[in-house]
Amino acid sequence: NSGTSARFLSGIATVVDRPGASVVITGNARMRQRPMKDMVDALREHGLRIDYREGDGCPPIEIHCQGLPGGTMSMSAQISSQYVSGVLLAAPLAKAPLSLRLKEDKPISEPYIDMTLGMMKTFGVEVGRPSGNQYDVPRTGYVNPALFEVEADASASTYPLAIAAITGGTVTCEAVGCDSVQGDAKFAFLLEKMGCTVRQDASGTTVTGPPAGTLKSPGEIDMEPMTDAFMTAAVLAAVATGTTRIRGVANQRVKECNRILVMVQELGKCGVAARELED
Template identity: 40%
Template sequence: MNTLEITPLDRPVDADVTVPGSKSYTNRALLIAALGEGTTTLTGALFSDDTTYMANALRSLGIEVEEVPEKATFVVHGKGGRIPVNGAELHIGGSGTCARFLSAFVALGRGPYVIDGIDRMRERPIEDLLKGLRGLGVDATSLNGTGCPPVVVNADRIPGGRTFVPGDQSSQYFTALLLIASYAMEDIEIRVEGDLASKPYIDMTLDIMRRFGVRVTNDNYNTFRVTAGQRYESRAYTIEPDATNATYFMAAAAITCGRVTVGGLSEDSAQGDVRFAHVLEQMGCAVSTDASGITVSGPQQLRGIDIDLNDMPDTAQTLWAIAPFASDPVTVTNVPVLRIHETDRIAAMETELTRLGVRVDARDDGMTVHPASQILPGQVDTYDDHRMAMSLALIGLREPGVILKDPECVNKTFPNYFDVLDTLRG
């Protein structure tokens, strides 16, 4: 297994940074483009493991997807809701978005479809989505009866109707159903059981659906209604930068008393994670936005914070990584969904921060990280989780001796992360 030692910065950051396109938007756009009739060109797109799995799966289903990586562009020749290949086995690696989105997408086809991935994917729950599909008349099951992949969909189009899905596990279940809903034979109504987690990701879904011509009625995140017969319009579409990946560079400014401007991002973005800049603002950073992007300037000393991150759980690891450098404890609550990601992210961060000599108090739904007088040098595991690697690397920007195992796991969403990180050195 490869390792990478992070060299500490020798001065405060002062940098303009460009991050790749949003993974969430890219995979949504690829699926929408496949559903449209005709050619859609996606620019500013992310090229990574997750988007490669999506593009390859669409090709396996008979949909032509062209790639121009040097121009960050996909060209998709949509089939108007038709899936040319009747039955297929799709391997989606460790991509949760692919597992969920494709499980719903293939229901529009005819024949048996199997969606499977790596060992960890076979531990990640998907039963609530399958329940939602069954409520719409789709034959969708977990092959091994575990409620996890492999998923088997014996497809014969989607009848439609009303279905119920628990809201506390993953907003991606709702996105999966919403993206394909207008192609059902009848109108679809999706009712949320309990409170819906990660609502900004639903906002992102509704935003891109609207931009491609499909409308959703959103009743206060309790019920979603989609009229059948609406169709996505093929078009040129630009993917905006990934707000979650931008948080690492904002955080680097925060812990070095420096400045970072992330280009191409706006506070008007439907990506909820752009609000991470204002979490840093509550901790003492200065934040400004203009036509060039979002700028974060770090204080002499970060303050602690107690915050509910249910709306942007993917930023929790970033916050925990910089927490040892705050003057007071940093507490993140209401993120139980982190336990069913690429790894149990709460347990993983507890283990690795403790390994570095940081005191932490983990709970079922979050964790408190205390200020650290020193960081112990050592190797840290990344758990084949891109966000573990990217967040833990931040500690190495401040303190020597932080060595990441398996740094290549960042290929999932940000293949050139460490190259961009190095640009902070000036």
């Protein structure tokens, strides 16, 4: 049940050029409910043959191995930035240079696309950005660097930092600092708005919480640049003084579960008044 893997592998599968062969992308019951339609629609319109094995719009999908054409591809990226990353990762191996143009002015969760572009640059692929919703990818293939360091997971770092915020203690997360390309690395500055002291440098982030019981609500916050951290923020809001409204996270309904609904239900079991909004 990994949407990231399914969408990245779907992109990579399109570059395989073996007539008569195909690749099937599938998963468990929940994975077979998760959206793939915008990505599949874009690839089909670009000339690829992709079949749904069960219900339309979700895995399993069968990708027929005919190679990825170059040219211009149009795609919607309002449900998941992973559609964009999946195509970008495949594009240097297309039959000709490929230009990906988004139907919207700005994709959702853009920092994750920036991570993809940064990694591609490290592997020798310079993606052009003539506008905010266009990606021009040369047909260069990849060149392995001598060393590639994988950053620590900024989303996972939100949990120990939240412990500091709740208890009034101090926590340092190494390897997630101001040089991180991950959107969730900015989560520490949400904690600052809630009354924490934050120190962040290139090598790590340190958070010291206010005295226990004095955490304050940040009010209304747009978490679209760091959607995966919204659950941590929701728990902190439950123990903070005041009411918090989190917006910009509508895509969290189509993850491994409906994360918004689950947070409302589970916080409710703890006596917390929480309700679901459109975004």
